[in-house]
Amino acid sequence: MPAxxxxxxxxxxxxxxxxxxxxxxxxxxxxxxxxxxNGAGKSTTINxxxxxxxxxxxRVEVLGMDxxxxxxxIRARTGVLPEGVETYDRLTGREHLQFAIDSKGVxxxxxxxxxxxxxxxxxxxxxxxxxxxxSQRLMLAMALxxxxxxxxLDEPSTGLDPNGAREMRRIVSxxxxxxxxxxxxSHIMEQVEAVCDRVGxxxxxxxxxxxSVEGLRDSVGGxxxxxxxxxxxxxxAVQAVRSLxxxxxxxxxxxxxxxxxxxxxxxxxxxxxxxxxxxxxxxDFSTTEASLDxxxxxxxxxxxxxxx
Amino acid sequence: MSSETETGAAAGSTADSPSSSINLESxxxxxxxxxxxxxxxWVFWGLSVFFFTLLVTITGVIAYFGEDIAAQGATTxxxxxxxxxxxxxxxxxxxxxxxxxxxxGERETGSIxxxxxxxxxxxxxxxxxxxxxxxxLAISLTVGFVLAAVVVAALLGQFDVADYxxxxxxxxxxxxxxxxxxVALSSLTRSTTIAGAAMFGVFVxxxxxxxxxxxxxxxxxxxxxxxxDTVTYTTExxxxxxxxxxxxxxxxxxxxxxxxxxxxxxxxxxxxxDLIELQVELNAEMFGGELPFFLQxxxxxxxxxxxxxxxxxxxxxxxDRVDL
Numbered sequence: 001m002p003a004x005x006x007x008x009x010x011x012x013x014x015x016x017x018x019x020x021x022x023x024x025x026x027x028x029x030x031x032x033x034x035x036x037x038n039g040a041g042k043s044t045t046i047n048x049x050x051x052x053x054x055x056x057x058x059r060v061e062v063l064g065m066d067x068x069x070x071x072x073x074i075r076a077r078t079g080v081l082p083e084g085v086e087t088y089d090r091l092t093g094r095e096h097l098q099f100a101i102d103s104k105g106v107x108x109x110x111x112x113x114x115x116x117x118x119x120x121x122x123x124x125x126x127x128x129x130x131x132x133x134x135s136q137r138l139m140l141a142m143a144l145x146x147x148x149x150x151x152x153l154d155e156p157s158t159g160l161d162p163n164g165a166r167e168m169r170r171i172v173s174x175x176x177x178x179x180x181x182x183x184x185x186s187h188i189m190e191q192v193e194a195v196c197d198r199v200g201x202x203x204x205x206x207x208x209x210x211x212s213v214e215g216l217r218d219s220v221g222g223x224x225x226x227x228x229x230x231x232x233x234x235x236x237a238v239q240a241v242r243s244l245x246x247x248x249x250x251x252x253x254x255x256x257x258x259x260x261x262x263x264x265x266x267x268x269x270x271x272x273x274x275x276x277x278x279x280x281x282x283x284d285f286s287t288t289e290a291s292l293d294x295x296x297x298x299x300x301x302x303x304x305x306x307x308x
Numbered sequence: 309m310s311s312e313t314e315t316g317a318a319a320g321s322t323a324d325s326p327s328s329s330i331n332l333e334s335x336x337x338x339x340x341x342x343x344x345x346x347x348x349x350w351v352f353w354g355l356s357v358f359f360f361t362l363l364v365t366i367t368g369v370i371a372y373f374g375e376d377i378a379a380q381g382a383t384t385x386x387x388x389x390x391x392x393x394x395x396x397x398x399x400x401x402x403x404x405x406x407x408x409x410x411x412x413g414e415r416e417t418g419s420i421x422x423x424x425x426x427x428x429x430x431x432x433x434x435x436x437x438x439x440x441x442x443x444x445l446a447i448s449l450t451v452g453f454v455l456a457a458v459v460v461a462a463l464l465g466q467f468d469v470a471d472y473x474x475x476x477x478x479x480x481x482x483x484x485x486x487x488x489x490x491v492a493l494s495s496l497t498r499s500t501t502i503a504g505a506a507m508f509g510v511f512v513x514x515x516x517x518x519x520x521x522x523x524x525x526x527x528x529x530x531x532x533x534x535x536x537d538t539v540t541y542t543t544e545x546x547x548x549x550x551x552x553x554x555x556x557x558x559x560x561x562x563x564x565x566x567x568x569x570x571x572x573x574x575x576x577x578x579x580x581x582d583l584i585e586l587q588v589e590l591n592a593e594m595f596g597g598e599l600p601f602f603l604q605x606x607x608x609x610x611x612x613x614x615x616x617x618x619x620x621x622x623x624x625x626x627x628d629r630v631d632l
Contacts, residue, residue, distance in 0.1 A: 050425060052424060052632040053631035075424075075425060075426060075427045075428075080425035082421035085418035085419055086418060086419050087422070088345055090345050090348040091341070091345055095341075099337065100426060103337050103338075103427060104426060104427060105333065142422070
């Protein structure tokens, strides 16, 4: 049973189509990164998952239940960190936590949760005096109440400094080890890269790619770039490398020492043996992975992309 | 269409609780949170202090200069009459100010998502808000009434506590009616600006429009416009039979629908005070011996309940069906 199943989800606001026939699944026990630029429809999707909005067409199932008719049951077993939300100015951090604990009917200790997100010192301060990062931590703590089976985190790093973002990722990993499925949205690739098992990329209300982090790298042309230092270089050798099936491009990158940069999708040894067959001596080589940010860019900007 | 999957899902969960159901424990939790939150609103306390001051000052002045009245044993009447008039005018103001942001404010700041990320239904949230804010209002009123009573008691010695308690109880009910109107209107929009305008609209409707209703209808009737008409009845003035005109029944009914008017008429039921000024004096003679049931004072109590139940009921129905 998938933790989340989105099936043909369409949402339009008047003339504007926010989501168009979106389908994907989040497997039980995984950390799923839901990636897309701002305005791609991530929040709309999450709002439909939580029954904050009603789909124009299609359906959503969470933990095997219909998102609309069983929303309360779903939310009893889910922890949510909503996006772009203000906390209650006049209530303290502790009162926020107590409210979440009472709401879920569990016996968690507010202090333990506040400590986990590094907010214990501010437990009795009113949330109106919290910084953006502190509010975000507070809401993360509220999401953790009751050891939920599913965590839905909408842009959890908003307002967090790099340190805070790292802390947040650590908590995500801990929760995942505990057995929770984590559904995690972001518009920044590097934040999902470190913690996510799989990533879905949303663009203009459509899922343009769903794959593991590795798979995504491979799916984009020039998944890896191979840097080869040789004793000498000749045009024939470069041509021969270029004509290899897995190679998308090859170029000379400097004469001292002679270096060749090859974008390769599959076997790197094929490139190396081709060079050696041509009588070139390979002195050194290194590979660099295309950064996931490049992958993300290629999916979400108008550059030509071979999808999937 | 999707009945198969739904049955499967229902079987999977232990308790089948549809999302739109009301869970009392949830309502209580939301109410408690909302109570904590609203109790700390300085706008609310500012208004309450204004209310206390007005109440205490006026009752104090009356008590001080009213020794003659006291001698006649009419203190409670004066007190109830005055306090009820102040209350009638100020409570709607406090309730509307307390309630206008109840839902719209949370939708505007997004904090409604905090509430609804937790296992509360939208109905739980609405009812919790109504109860939480009504409780805050009730506390404010109780404090104000007790303060006023202390001043009067100190100046005059004693007064009828039962009448006064009845007035407090009815005032709270009246306050809940306006809170229900405020929370309901607040749930219809996600803009606090629109919600604020709606509150102002309610204020104008019941303070201005409704108060002139009787006169306007009279005017229309005298010119025989549309279906407006008057009814003629006979009464005896100084032994002589005189023909007098009165409104049609429905006009009185409409005038009585004003929560403030309902509040006044209900008060005549539970206190002996004669000094409550009704907008339209009704007597049995006008209706040939007996008042229609819907114009009797006990019916005003139902009208007050109507104003508690109907606005929130409409909101409960509608709020379940909107995108947040």
